[in-house]
Amino acid sequence: xxxxxxxxxxxxxxxxxxxxxxxxxxxxxxxxxxxxxxxxxxxxxxxxxxxxxxxxxxxxxxxxxxxxxxxxxxxxxxxxxxxxxxxxxxxxxxxxxxxxxxxxxxxxxxxxxxxxxxxxxxxxxxxxxxxxxxxxxxxxxxxxxxxxxxxxxxxxxxxxxxxxxxxxxxxxxxxxxxxxxxxxxxxxxxxxxxxxxxxxxxxxxxxxxxxxxxxxxxxxxxxx
Numbered sequence: 001x002x003x004x005x006x007x008x009x010x011x012x013x014x015x016x017x018x019x020x021x022x023x024x025x026x027x028x029x030x031x032x033x034x035x036x037x038x039x040x041x042x043x044x045x046x047x048x049x050x051x052x053x054x055x056x057x058x059x060x061x062x063x064x065x066x067x068x069x070x071x072x073x074x075x076x077x078x079x080x081x082x083x084x085x086x087x088x089x090x091x092x093x094x095x096x097x098x099x100x101x102x103x104x105x106x107x108x109x110x111x112x113x114x115x116x117x118x119x120x121x122x123x124x125x126x127x128x129x130x131x132x133x134x135x136x137x138x139x140x141x142x143x144x145x146x147x148x149x150x151x152x153x154x155x156x157x158x159x160x161x162x163x164x165x166x167x168x169x170x171x172x173x174x175x176x177x178x179x180x181x182x183x184x185x186x187x188x189x190x191x192x193x194x195x196x197x198x199x200x201x202x203x204x205x206x207x208x209x210x211x212x213x214x215x216x217x218x219x220x221x222x223x224x
Contacts, residue, residue, distance in 0.1 A: 003149030004028055004102035006055050007140070017144025024122055026055035026139070026146040031099045032064070032125070034074055044099040044106050048072060052123045053100075055137070055148065059128030062098075066113035068124050069094040077110045098125065103148070107131070 006026035008017040015023070030053045033046030048068070064074075074094040082091045092113040099106045116124055138147045 001150055002103050002105075003147055004100070005145065006137075006148050007146035008144045011144075018141060019144070021139075021141065021144040021146060024054075026137070026148070027123065028053050028055060028100055028102060028127070028148070030125055031101065032068070033072060033097055034095070036097060036099075043101070043104070044097065046097055046099055051125055053098075053125035053127050054123040055132065055146075056126050056128055057132065057137075059126050061128050061130055062107070062109070062111050063114045063116075063126040063128070064094060064096060064098075064111040065116040065121075065124040066092065067115075067117045069096070069111070069113050072096075080112070082112060082114070103150075 006028050008020040008024075008027075011017055011020060029050045031044065031046040032048040032051050036044040036046055038045040051068075069092070074096045076092045077095040078093040079090060080093060081088055083089075093110045094113055095109070096111050097106060097108045098111070111125075114126070116126075132148075135148045135150055138145075138149075140146065
């Protein structure tokens with residue numbers, strides 16, 4: 001069973017681990033890119049390392065910071081409308097690989113572009129309920145710990161759960177080979193911020209994160 005710590009082990013600047021979990025939310029580190037530089041069978045080697053990703057039960061789909069996607073020159077897969085506390089607006093949908101080293105999980109799929117950097121958010125990626133469909137999430141608000149794990153007995157093929165294999169080929173395209181068009185996951189432009197009453201299947205407790213704004217929130221914080 002693969003599992004990772006998505007909470008906080010220690011506090012900073014007078015805030016304890018439980019305070020950070022409330023303010024910042026469950027967090028994992030991910031690597032991002034379009035093509036892996038590793039050989040087939042090796043762990044993906046993507047150019048952007050240790051990007052903070054929020055595990056967000058309020059988000060239906062998975063999202064990436066629009067400025068980061070443009071800087072990495074990720075291809076635009078589609079365009080759609082998203083809605084949240086700020087109303088409705090149009091958004092680009094990018095194709096990307098995102099690798100979660102602590103879970104040995106590779107995603108190759110569309111990600112909705114949202115303005116996390118412009119909004120002074122601490123994270124650059126949002127992993128929503130589509131991602132969490134493969135996991136149990138244990139949220140301990142008293143200690144500030146949060147753990148995500150795959151169910152016991154679940155069989156994995158390579159680096160992917162069976163239901164996710166269609167989103168993420170295990171290798172990069174060979175030279176001259178056309179990159180396969182990924183299958184969009186359900187409701188790729190689902191709201192990343194609209195609040196709703198959600199109960200995760202087999203979850204111990206649903207984590208509702210509170211975003212923080214301001215320069216300090218973007219400064220160096222302890223890793224999960």
